[in-house]
Amino acid sequence: MAGRGQRTDIQGMRALAVGIVVLFHCGVPWLPGGYVGVDVFFVISGFLITTHLLSSLTGAGGISFADFYARRARRILPASLVVVALTVLASILWVPPLMLRQMFNAAIATALYVPNVLFAVQGTDYLAETTPSVFQHYWSLGVEEQFYLVWPAVLALAFHLCRRSTRGLFAVIAVIVAASFVGGLVLTFTNPPWAFFSLPTRAWELGAGGLLAMVMRTDPAWVRSRAAGAAAWLGLAAIVGASLLFDETTLFPGYAALLPVLGAVLMIAGGDVGTSWSPGRAMSLKPLQLLGLISYSVYLVHWPLIVIPQQAASPSAPLPPGALLALGAASVPLGALLYRFVETPFRNPPALVAARPRRSLLLAGAASVVIVVFSATAAQAISAQRLDSGTAAPVIAPRAHPVGTAFVASNIRPALRLTSDDNPSIYDDGCHRDIPSTDASACTFGSDPDAPRVVLFGDSHGAQWFPALLPLAETGAILLETDTKSDCPSVLVDPETVEPYPQCESWRSDVIERLNAAPPALIVLASYSGHYRPPATSAESYGEQWHAALEKTVAALPAVPVDWITDTPHQESTPSICLSAHLDDADACAVDRDDAIDMALQEQERTVDGIGWIDMNDYVCGPEKCPAVIGSYLVYRDRDHLTATYSRALSELLAAKLDLGSRDGDRDRDRDGDR
Template identity: 50%
Template sequence: MSADARAAAGAPAAKKSGFRPDVQGLRAIAVLFVVLYHAGVPLITGGFVGVDVFFVISGFLISTHLLESLESHGRIRFGSFYAKRARRILPASLLVALLTVVAAWIWIPPLLMNEVAKGAVSVALYVPNMLFAVQGTNYLAETSPSVFQHYWSLGVEEQFYLFWPAILALGFWLCRRSERRLLIVVSVLTAISFVLCVVGMAISQPWTFFALPTRAWELGAGALVAFLLRSGAPWLRSVRTGLLSWLGLALLVAVGLLYTAATPFPGYTAALPVIATALLIVGGAAPGGANANRLLGVRPMQFVGAISYSLYLVHWPLQVIPQVVAGEESPLPLWVKLLLGAAAFPLAWLLFRVVERPVIAWAPLRQRSQLWTGAVALAASAALIATGGSSYLLTQEEEAATDVAAAAEAPRPNPEGTDFVPENLTPSLEEAEDDNPTIYADGCHRQEPDTDPSGCRVGDDEDAPLVFLFGDSHAASWYPALAELAEQGKIRLDTNTKSSCTSADLRQLESGVEYTECDEWRAGVIDRINAEQPDLVLLTNYPGAPPELVGGNDDFPAKWQAGLESTIGKIDGPAVDVPNQGSTSAVCLSAHLEDAQECAIPVGEAFDAPLVTASEAAATDSGATFLDLGRYFCNEENCPAIIGNTLVYRDGHHLTAHFSRQMAEPLWKELEPTIG
């Protein structure tokens, strides 16, 4: 061993932080993962883990800085810390948010501006992750992805920064200024957060994904790496420790290539990208050339790492806004999404050079009281709230219909549809999202966690035939029509509907986790059907966006047919469904008041032909009846969004309660022969 090598191997582990090119390169990997994933690159199916890499890096760097402050001064200068964080994070994020609001106001349909305004306010208040957690648990919220959805991770980090300095300072004091004892405290807190993350996946995946308590362990893992590198452990000084960075890099690449949207996440699966990042940071701190620092330190990686924050901010609106303009039913081709991803790089560089770096070094803020930074941050947040609110109010002043009325029209086969948005549209475009069957409000429709198989009865005539409605939210869409028949005394109705739970006998995944609540509920309903012996069971489900199945979705039509046959074999009932519009009709119509036919969906795209065939075959082979009501929704060319003066769909594939009620008589014409 040379003298230089011996010196390197024997050098004490550095406690002071400094610029690390390998960490900059790691930032580049993280942001490239995210950008390529959102651009739809087929190979990067697990690119979403780039955010987890950022979490670990942030936890490592912030904790290193805070521990140095505790070591040097015995305390943390909270004002200085928060001022530095504000100058680092807020200028670029708030400017991009403000420009995003303006771009949305110019280009996206007016009906979406309410969601844009909500997102802008949540960003200004540093709680976007909480907004998306709430929206993620609302099954009825079916809108395009928010232009601010990527801000959720900033919300997690900002909330972490709010609490973490105080936790470390208090822990340091309680541990009598012992960093080793503080390490135990941090380890326990990190472990608790990880357990919450794993357990939370079985309770609510959206809250587990977006909430700080269930994601803090990833930043905590970075903090543990900071403690480790400050410990001076002898093995950290070994050249061979650098091999850990190669192991981490291989693991991270494997995760990026092998994870998919069907992977349960975060939960325990998030541990792999977190561990990989920790290995890269630890290995990168080792002396010698055995680590991956040379690869991570190449100039292109350093450039992308430097602009990674700005790149993360700008790339998402560039993908989302053009897609909303094109319409969710018309996915942008891969080459367009790649061009949009490429366009994010020069914009990010400009943001980095003009905003991000200059504000950090801006003398008037750095040299004055931290209160100045706080005041500027509050003013910028207020400006964003004002811009978001103003843009929403401006769109509210725009007309949401023409000044021409349309005649009411009862449902009939081959409807031509109304080619404009009438002033007497029912429900109005603004009210469409909330035009739900009453079973959502009265608790008769079961949400995902609920397994109660009891139903709700409508109709007082004991001599009327008993009809069981059985299925997912599409079954719930038919409730107004069936309730109308029950109120007329033609049937007695028993409702059995549950969100995202098909009545077909299939083992489903919900957010990557086996949907056992669906299996339990379905079995309970079938048992109740066998006990009640109804005159008719009406099955209806939404296979238009096939649920993820345990074991995969290969040859889904065959599995769908087998699942329906299994259920029908235990009961007797016809099956119906409605067209799939692809995107929310009201949103499209708000941008095409004079040409509503632009929002009609071609017949060939409205139904999944193989699944329709499978459903019909399942009914026929099982001796049941297949009810084809598609002719009441579609003509030979398309499926209009407005028939007469009635809006047909409240979102992409659920009927409005108003139109469903109008379908009572056509539905009875189909049902009466099967009952008699």
């Protein structure tokens, strides 16, 4: 590509990419797949960096690694680290105290250039995270920084081993791209967080840009053909189409990532302004050029600008959509300021350009160390902060229509800092299956092997009732068997409309087959009923689908009593986080009962034949409100799961409702015993 001018079309592609990402993060409903803008950035970065490195390899015969890393450090790190520092300070001022340790840990990972690894280890669901880190958008920067670290060495070594053959180098890159794509494809199904966040599973996207750089390095004539221009329009359509058609239910990256990646490749290949029938002229319009110029800075500032106010807002008064759009729009002028006063001055300052590369690298390292030391020290200090009101609450047993405690009690159970770990014990011993697992064997609990065998069957909303059932097993009243798996309902949802993931259907079928081979005394079903509703499906239509799926499930199970525990109320946000900011006003973290419970869906469940319908929500909510604290109990561990502590406290109340041969209690049943 020697002799060709600046690719203004690529600058326009940057504007397109950052625009759809910002709109997606603002919650624009018609752009549910706007996250693919990051994939466009990956292809652009791979193309430009590989073009530069190929020029060094084929021209000078090698790569000056120190110069390369110094230039990358000056280009990327000043703006990045300034935003990290400002985000830390803003979070200290406005983010709820319980989130601060998580924030400091993410700041440390970001300063060390491995935020993507942290989020993968934490099992973050980027597309469905309800309380995201203020540094979550840095995952893509972590991928690129790690790519820049290893890619020059990979190209230089391959070029040497291939005896300076560009064809051989192309073959090596192609193999890397193929291996990375296959790895990402496998992990998308078996370990989605690592597939989404890790460099090995995302390298193929940057590598695709690298392959294009190799193809275009000699400036072939075909790139200015009408066919290439038409293909570039198809590429633009692919990116826009993915933004409009993909959503949080799309298995991503997987096969789906091919659409925006190939779209970006086609746009770069045929998008030059001089290409006939090309979108290059449209991409070169001045507004797009200006946005593309500051796109990196806009990307850095937009996420904390949107997220921090949301985390600071009360759950009872969340930010309206218009406010989110206004915050997203504000990222443009703020990004321009960051570009003007940080990104540009530090890109090629004379004092650093004239010095040895190590000066740039040492300064970058020193800045990172300052952030790491400050964050680590502050994290320790924040851990000592008291997160309760200092007043104890009465220790009372759960009862119907509870009144919430108006403060965070000093004897609250579990403590706010321990809430996220207050899971049923089957999470720790492996009995609750994670997403990659297809192990359909059961775990059994109980002191009396001859007691009636009761099976708990469902997803994580089924598993949350394990602590309530375990005391019955411990006293010998039942022999408890667990069959629970994350994000996998026990209900036979229609795969044409709802498809959680492949391992789910396999696991569920094997469990049902095993139950038919050895029928228990009772099957208890519970699942996250509202979670599996397809985005385009109306509430009424989904209710009918759920009703049909429950009937299908009952028919597939053995002819034994089956109880369905209707879903628990949902909070607007994780209550423990809200409570940490309202220690003396816990009512601020309560939600309206009508908003927390899907009554229409419950009515559909009530009318399913052959099933016992159990509603425990009168012990979780009052007549009007669903409080976060009841007595000395913290009710929820996140937005929609009960704490294991509160679940266990409901044991006797749940036992009274179960179909264990007794018809006592306040059950609401519609059972066909001759099923």
